[in-house]
Amino acid sequence: MQPVTLESARVRLDVPTRADTAAITAACQDPDVVRWTTIPTPYRDQDARTFVDALVGPGWASDREYTWAIRRPGSTWLDGIISYRTAGRDLGFWLAPSARGAGLMHHAVELVVGWAFDRGAHDVYWECYAGNTASASVARRAGFSYTGTGDARVPGRDGGPTPAWTGLRRADGTAASAQAWPTTA
Template identity: 85%
Template sequence: MCTTGSGSSRARAADRAAGHAGVRPGPTRRPDPVGHRGDHRRLSGPGHRPLDDDPTPYREQDARTFVDALVGPGWASDREYTWAIRRRGSTWLEGIIGYRTAGRDLGFWLAPSARGAGLMHDAVELVVDWAFEDGARDVYWECYEGNTASAAVARSAGFSFTGAGPARIPGRDGGPTTAWTALRRADGAPASDLPWPDAPSRSAP
């Protein structure tokens, strides 16, 4: 799960679906990590979980299905938590970030128009801190091999690159594909000394 290039169409479709579904924070055993870091964005949950294998093009019906069939049940079952990212004072969906409890894995996407403002970096920091406070010993990240934008976010958020290998999420054709992977440990120790592949440390969205 990671940032993708079709964020703007997903933002429009998911925003319409959220209004259709009346999405709002629901009962949960865990806190909603609404933050104020930088005072320029908020996380709202439930939101929409990012997947590199989302349908392309991403239609409003895809967003409705995602909200109705995946997001709500994920929160209710304590299996997966997803938050919408929006700027303070705005109702426009800028992106999403999600965390799955079983694999302790993080995923996200951000609309191209919202990149460069540090929104995703701050969102990742909030969700990772929340996961650590909830008892996670580490948080895992992956993206399709070659996604340097997503890698830049993970690197700037303190993740250690752990190599390339089979992705947990299938490719867009449904078959296996290769992912870059990284880990951030709760104790702050590096998980690896491998260098990051072609991901500038300060060019994160």
């Protein structure tokens, strides 16, 4: 598939490029991004270039994973990343510290989930490593139902199983679960 741009009044999603290397590298120095993702650590410019060259472009070309840069309207600066993986119909995302608290991730999730539903997905899955209250808050606010705790689909940086909070949002709007979100989320 050719990359698509998604946008609203609050956020613009387009394809990250090598021009975003500095922004990606800077954001991936944040202890929270390191803690809650499996990015290489320490994260270098070469890692950002490899991400763009080996994951972003091939992901779109193979219809395996669609990755967008999160930007504010009118800005070229990358504030974060959001991806939708087709095999598991699941989301992954992170936001730079300077962009947190502005609602950008909520709007990005709404755009990507709506796009996935428009393309025929009957549901979208979300997970985060247990304890990532910021990610859980975004998912809850975006209408995901909490479906429990289990081993993460994406293993920890050491390759081993990692406990994850999971959620699901259905295209028809029905709740996927009546379970309460963790009290810390």
